[in-house]
Amino acid sequence: MRSESLIRHSLLVAAIVSMAACSAPQTQKPQRPNGRPGGPGVRPEGQRPGPNGGKPKPPVPRAALTPDEALRQADANKDGAISLQEQMSLSQREADARFARMDRDNDGRLTSKELAEAEKRRENMQTEGKQGPPPQGPQSLLTRADSNHDGAVDLAENGALARQQASKRFHFTDKNRDGRLDRAELQARPAAGSNGN
Numbered sequence: 001m002r003s004e005s006l007i008r009h010s011l012l013v014a015a016i017v018s019m020a021a022c023s024a025p026q027t028q029k030p031q032r033p034n035g036r037p038g039g040p041g042v043r044p045e046g047q048r049p050g051p052n053g054g055k056p057k058p059p060v061p062r063a064a065l066t067p068d069e070a071l072r073q074a075d076a077n078k079d080g081a082i083s084l085q086e087q088m089s090l091s092q093r094e095a096d097a098r099f100a101r102m103d104r105d106n107d108g109r110l111t112s113k114e115l116a117e118a119e120k121r122r123e124n125m126q127t128e129g130k131q132g133p134p135p136q137g138p139q140s141l142l143t144r145a146d147s148n149h150d151g152a153v154d155l156a157e158n159g160a161l162a163r164q165q166a167s168k169r170f171h172f173t174d175k176n177r178d179g180r181l182d183r184a185e186l187q188a189r190p191a192a193g194s195n196g197n
Contacts, residue, residue: 067186081180088166095162099155109152115141 065073074082074090102110102118110118145153145161173181173189181189 067183070181070186071183081182082170082186083180084167084170087170087181088163091162091166092159095158096155099158109154110141110158111152112142115153 070082071080074086076086076089077083099110102114104114104117141153141158141161142151145157147157147160170181173185175185175188
């Protein structure tokens with residue numbers, strides 16, 4: 001009899017606990033617009049963990065070439081210094097190679113869409129920690145290079161901008177104004193992205 005009473009008592013307690021659990025308000029995780037859980041501590045889709053809250057890392061400045069690398073790439077006549085013509089020739093070759101990579105439809109023109117895609121690839125390189133040029137904004141090249149204002153950058157406009165920038169960097173680095181960049185000047189030149197750009 002006593003055991004029957006204990007069993008009834010246990011069942012009654014279990015029923016009360018079960019009812020209390022069912023009637024208690026359920027806490028739900030906040031939902032993002034796409035229906036997936038959100039809220040504090042949940043990263044939005046596509047963001048990575050990290051010290052800056054999953055935001056992309058700031059641009060990594062490009063490392064300047066060492067004097068030996070610069071001479072090897074640009075010193076065409078092997079006289080131990082880089083002339084303005086040699087510097088501009090190297091910049092033209094590099095600009096042509098970049099242009100070919102960005103010109104996805106091979107029509108000889110960079111549209112705002114192609115420039116935006118190239119910008120996205122640069123941002124991805126920076127986010128993944130790979131060395132690459134810092135992002136500049138998709139309209140940056142259009143603003144600087146589109147001299148005929150047709151809304152696209154052609155190969156000639158791209159080359160003209162590259163030569164203009166190369167000349168500016170050359171004169172900034174040529175401290176003794178002798179028209180040649182020697183090893184000492186190459187060693188002392190500023191990093192890419194500073195006043196010399």
